[in-house]
Amino acid sequence: MALPTDVAARRARACKTFLEQAHAATAAEGINPSTLHAIKLKLVAFAKRTELFPLADFAMPEAQARNHPLLVEDNDGYGLYLTISLPGKEAAPHDHGIWCANAAISGRERHVFYRRTDDGKQNGHAIVVKVGEVVVEPGTGIVMADHDIHSTEVVGDRPAIGLSLYGYALARFPSVTWFHPEYSSVRATPSRRHAA
């Protein structure tokens, strides 16, 4: 049986290797739908290695959702996180301003995808329409470009635990744009790019 420290060391090595593979996938062509898809497939495969992510190594949220940094690169590098979201946790439609990929380790999370249909000229106003939906569960994942819009919701009575890879670390995120169909409104959180 592997000791906890062995698992942590193996996880750290595996995360480093994974990010090297992610960079290799984009080295020649940059970020585009094809390379993002390749990254998603690698992340889904990584999330299947559940022996690297024992729950005992990751504290449950104080509230209902928590991000655990696995490997965060310096400056404008990528950020890889293990995310835990408890039943009932949700997020309104939003884009991240940067690409991302998610893959499930355990549990289920519904992602609904939207398209903005207004011209963006009226400050604070936006119309989004639903264009698709997928439930991410073990063996599956999603990938989104910088301004793709999704909402999330934990499905069922178990925590949704997964891996999230972002083009920037969360601490250096650009402005995140949030859409509220019920109010036809749009709001943005401040950019953290200055923290780079």
Added chain:
Amino acid sequence: MARSAKTFQVTIRNSGQTIACTTDRTILQAAIAAGIDYPYACATGNCATCVSKLEEGKVSLLPHSDAALGKAQLKSGLTLACRARPRSDVTVNWLARAGG
């Protein structure tokens, strides 16, 4: 049989207004419906743009993230208007101004 929602009075210190809010709505929802320019962004407990001081009264909180409101902040009397449903008459005071 479903119980009907109670209504409480929510005083928003920043705007000086008191509005009605039922127990099945959040303070933010009631404020927006009343035309109050309450700061918000995610409206689902992720970003903390609507973080507010709960000066008086009791609320129950819908699910939110640790990054938006941790235990220590909760203990210090902060709340999230987008997640808080009144359980008594309450007074809140928002702490930030929204971007966007």
